[in-house]
Amino acid sequence: MGELWEVLTRHFPEFRAGFLVTCTFVAVSFLIAMVVGTFVAALRVMPVRILQRIGTFYVETFRNIPLLVLLFLSFAGLRRAGIEIGRFTAGAGSLGLYTAAYVAEAIRSGVFAVGQGQIDASLSLGFTYPQTLRRVVLPQAVRTVIPPLGNLIIAMIKNSAIIGVALGLANDLLKTARIINSNTLQTTEVFFWAAVGYLLLTIPATFTVRYLEKKLAIKR
Amino acid sequence: MGENAVAGNLVEFDHVKKSFGPNLVLDDINLNIRNGEAIVVAGPSGSGKSTMLRCINGLETIDSGDLRFDGKSVAKAGKAIYELRGDMGMVFQSFNLFPHKTVLQNITLGPTEVKGVSEKDSKERAVKLLERVGIPEKADSYPADLSGGQQQRVAIARALAMEPKLMLFDEPTSALDPEMIREVLDVMRDLAEEGMTMVVVTHEMGFAREVCDRIVFIDEGKIVEEGPPEEFFKNAQSQRAKDFVDKILHH
């Protein structure tokens, strides 16, 4: 027990720095995943064949290539093409774009879960399509989308560790833990604190999702 | 009434044809519905009754012919269709209330969003409508907490809140338990007696006989027979209508 605290206090600055890198990494990936995911979902629900095709192509491509392959491909490939891309950018970009494919699917199924009857009712009141989307479809879709979205975000936080290691990412939480470990060989203690660091991200994410789910649940 | 309307006609089907792919669903429909008239549309399953209703408010587009509401072409309305729909109410078999809104909000949403009625005025109107359909105490409930009959009455109130010139009903009682059918039909009967123009798709022949002015019988997308209910029930001309009446009456 004493050793546990000793490791934390002695290496706290490194742990904190690593944790913050992971936070930034996750935040950037999250932003990319949500923005691109929403955009791709919009393409897929638009009643225009060619847009749907583009959306489907995106989703199928990014869902069917392993994350690590995608990562090496983007990093090495872009460098080869003469584009200077940093490890952080390549990592957060790959993770964000990869997660975006799943986000798009979650949003799309949420939109389709709102039945045609709702759309008919809304249109029959004289609503335009944008009004129907805003006032009837989206408020209902959000409720179905939140739980799967929460799972995706938690998976993304955990995937960020894999990416850090694979790319030798400059000092995210896991990399930091590995460096401390190779100096101290206090493996159990070091990775215990690394695990705590990831839990500090995933547990609040879980609770935020539960809270939103409750808050947006159809009241009765 | 729009100034172009042929005197007294609120809805005019003019050689209307409509297909879904190779399936001809409305085959040269000609029908005028006068102001204040209550019409029942009857026919076997798949004969095109729902499609006929949905063409009136443009939820389905027609392939050829013309369809006018209040003198204006629905088929060629373009963006004006949204305005036209604001003057028609539609009630569905499965109610289709908005589950994320209270009963009151379900009723006020249309007028505030589409017609620019103030929040206050639309609420007052909604309360009156709820009284009219007999469930004033349910204003703050959510649809999931209402019985089917209550939900359908809210759906009628929601449509009426737009102050429509025409009400379309697509099998409004088919999803209801038998003991709730009456309460919905009573509201519809009151509406008809107040002079609302109505097109009702229903299998409730008792309602048809007592309330409507005219029955339109369609089969395979064609109007096979039309006339006052007594006429229709007593001496239908076509074999198909006769079979239909037999089936319904001895059910």
Ligand SMILES: Nc1ncnc2c1ncn2[C@@H]1O[C@H](COP(=O)(O)OP(=O)(O)OP(=O)(O)O)[C@@H](O)[C@H]1O
């Ligand atoms: N959106 C659609 N796409 C393709 N076919 C359709 C569509 N809507 C209806 N149809 C077909 O058109 C025909 C008429 O359908 P419609 O729903 O108008 O019949 P109905 O008289 O209302 O039948 P029911 O009594 O079963 O409600 C049916 O063969 C149906 O399968």
Ligand SMILES: [Mg+2]
């Ligand atoms: Mg039908």
